[in-house]
Amino acid sequence: MKTATVLLTAVSALVPASAASELMSTLKRLKLDAWAAQSEAGIFDIDRYAAQAATPCVNGKAGEYACNNVDLVSFLRHQDMGSSTRRGNDIWGWTSSTGREFAAVGQTDGTAFVEVKSDGSLVYLGRLPTQTTSSSWRDMKVIGDYVYIGSEASRHGLQIFDMKKLLNLSPSSPKTFSTTSDLTAHYSGFGNSHNIVAHPETNMIYAVGSGASGCRGGLFMLNVSNPARPTSPGCLSAGGYVHDAQCVIYRGPDTRYTGREICFNFNEDTLDIVDVTSKSRPTTLSSTAYNGASYTHQGWLADEEMRFLLLDDELDEQTRTGPAANQRTTTYIVDVSNLTKPVFTGTYQSPAKAIDHNQYVKDGLSYQANYGSGLRIIDVRSLSTDPTGKGIKEVGFFDCYPEDDSVGGIAEFTGTWSVYPYFKSGYVLLNSIERGVFSLRYTGS
Numbered sequence: 001m002k003t004a005t006v007l008l009t010a011v012s013a014l015v016p017a018s019a020a021s022e023l024m025s026t027l028k029r030l031k032l033d034a035w036a037a038q039s040e041a042g043i044f045d046i047d048r049y050a051a052q053a054a055t056p057c058v059n060g061k062a063g064e065y066a067c068n069n070v071d072l073v074s075f076l077r078h079q080d081m082g083s084s085t086r087r088g089n090d091i092w093g094w095t096s097s098t099g100r101e102f103a104a105v106g107q108t109d110g111t112a113f114v115e116v117k118s119d120g121s122l123v124y125l126g127r128l129p130t131q132t133t134s135s136s137w138r139d140m141k142v143i144g145d146y147v148y149i150g151s152e153a154s155r156h157g158l159q160i161f162d163m164k165k166l167l168n169l170s171p172s173s174p175k176t177f178s179t180t181s182d183l184t185a186h187y188s189g190f191g192n193s194h195n196i197v198a199h200p201e202t203n204m205i206y207a208v209g210s211g212a213s214g215c216r217g218g219l220f221m222l223n224v225s226n227p228a229r230p231t232s233p234g235c236l237s238a239g240g241y242v243h244d245a246q247c248v249i250y251r252g253p254d255t256r257y258t259g260r261e262i263c264f265n266f267n268e269d270t271l272d273i274v275d276v277t278s279k280s281r282p283t284t285l286s287s288t289a290y291n292g293a294s295y296t297h298q299g300w301l302a303d304e305e306m307r308f309l310l311l312d313d314e315l316d317e318q319t320r321t322g323p324a325a326n327q328r329t330t331t332y333i334v335d336v337s338n339l340t341k342p343v344f345t346g347t348y349q350s351p352a353k354a355i356d357h358n359q360y361v362k363d364g365l366s367y368q369a370n371y372g373s374g375l376r377i378i379d380v381r382s383l384s385t386d387p388t389g390k391g392i393k394e395v396g397f398f399d400c401y402p403e404d405d406s407v408g409g410i411a412e413f414t415g416t417w418s419v420y421p422y423f424k425s426g427y428v429l430l431n432s433i434e435r436g437v438f439s440l441r442y443t444g445s
Contacts, residue, residue: 023268024194024209024217024241027295027315028152034413035087035136038434044086049077049435054121057443062398066405069396070375073120073427074439081105081112081436082127082174090139091431093420094147094163101423102166104147105437106138111149111159112437113166120427120439125166126175131156131186141198141205146184146227148205150193158187158196158207160227185228190220199247202261205230208242217241219263221279233279239265239272239287244298247276252306253337257285262339264301264309269293271311273339290332290344292322300361302333308383309334309342310366312356317411327353327411329370331378333389346388350376352399353409358418365395365442367421367428373409374399374416375430377442395444400432 042048052075057067065072078086090106093116101116102125110129114122130138130153137152142163149159161177162184169175179186194209197219207220215235219242222230236242247263257275265272267287275283294315302308311332316324324330329350335343354373359366364381375398382391399405401415413433420429430438 024243031413032136035433038414043434046079046086051075051077051080057398064402065374066399066402067397069442069444070377070398071441071443072398072438073441074122075436076114076122076124077436078107081107081114081124082176083107083109083112085109085134087136088431088433088436089137089417091418091420091429091437092140092142092147093423093429094142094145095424096164096167099424100167101425101427102163103420103429103437104140104142104149104163105431106140106417108136108138109134111138111140111147114437115166116423116425116427116429116439118425120425120441122437122439123171124174125169125171126177128159128161128177128182129179131159131179137194139194139196141196143198143200143203143205143224144227146224148196148198148224150196150207150210152192152194155188155191156193157189157191158193158205158222158230159183160185160187160224160230162227185230187222187230189222189232193220195244197245197247197263199261201249202247204247206245206247206263208245219245219265219274219276219282221276236274236276236282238282238284239267239270239274242267242272243296246300248301248306250306250339254339257339264299264336266296266298266311268296270296271299271309271334271342273336273342285339286342288334288342288344292316292324292330292332294319294321297356298358300359300366302361302366302380302383303364307335307337308380308387309336310359310361310380312359312368314355314357317353317355323347323349329354329356329368329373329376331356331359331366331368331389333383333387335387346390348378348389348392351394352376352397353411354415355411355413357416360419360421362421367419369416369419369430372401372404372412372415373397374401375419375428375440377444396442398430398438398440400430400435400438
């Protein structure tokens with residue numbers, strides 16, 4: 001507990017009290033300083049964490065982990081997945097044509113590949129090392145049978161890897177893939193990137209936060225209809241740095257844009273909505289600020305009707321800004337039924353204190369990866385009748401960072417990085433920074 005308190009004090013001191021919006025360079029520095037302090041305290045040491053067997057959630061606990069309506073099915077440590085740095089980040093999933101389920105697990109020194117067996121157990125099959133150097137930021141998304149991997153590592157570019165290469169591997173002899181001969185392609189039209197956004201309906205990859213010349217960190221567009229030969233039709237520089245985005249073929253209530261390709265961009269201090277149907281002439285439809293903006297991070301459409309969007313801000317809890325002054329994880333609700341005039345209608349606050357990071361919606365439930373409070377599952381179906389968020393309820397959670405439980409949680413960059421909830425089997429994968437990847441099952445209704 002002493003380690004967590006020291007980290008919070010050291011990092012919070014770096015944040016200007018009056019900050020309205022933090023640049024990515026500042027946010028990176030905050031995180032790197034926090035993780036350096038963790039490393040010095042031995043948080044990433046080999047054998048720091050014990051292997052964990054399947055453990056049901058009973059009376060609010062699954063082993064050492066606090067939980068509700070979420071069972072621990074399987075767990076692999078980062079060291080069990082071939083990582084020498086033993087630090088995790090992003091995660092995404094892939095399902096083969098025969099229904100087998102796999103995940104690409106991000107780590108600072110590469111990408112590990114695991115299979116999710118029919119009983120939810122995880123088996124490590126191999127890894128793809130980083131293209132250049134290690135980086136705390138690695139992001140991946142899947143289109144078809146290919147995973148697209150970017151990183152903040154200098155000159156990393158985009159690794160394009162055929163996931164079908166995993167089908168005949170044996171867990172008894174995990175394979176380390178070559179960054180040259182085993183890649184379907186390596187795209188070097190940009191060097192570093194912060195996030196990879198995928199739009200399978202249009203076979204488009206959007207690298208965001210890249211250092212590509214002339215893009216200002218905006219959407220760098222890649223057509224991957226032929227994964228072996230990706231081509232770039234252009235980029236979006238208007239609006240500046242994009243931290244993350246969700247792109248869709250629009251089927252919402254604003255009929256002016258029906259059938260258009262629309263991206264919801266999270267631009268550090270605003271939500272920008274952009275029509276990217278024409279890749280050579282993308283059009284910004286709106287750019288909207290909100291009370292509490294500290295670092296507009298990520299978000300996801302809340303309903304199939306595309307009326308509401310959930311937005312998370314990565315610094316408002318730590319800086320005690322706006323609605324997040326109490327440091328409870330705050331989710332902002334946006335009515336996007338008019339794409340040119342979105343309206344922030346309310347907020348939802350978690351019972352736990354923690355910083356939010358990534359969330360994805362499936363069947364009316366938002367699966368939130370909230371750093372120190374772990375996986376939080378919230379039911380957002382009430383938004384259709386109450387857009388203020390007062391009807392949103394937490395229906396399950398799994399806290400993979402017990403170190404801060406005794407103080408009720410802290411707003412720190414520890415614990416969970418991201419979650420993947422889209423497997424047909426129902427297993428949910430949670431990738432943590434310190435420990436490894438968890439296979440979980442939501443047992444609520």
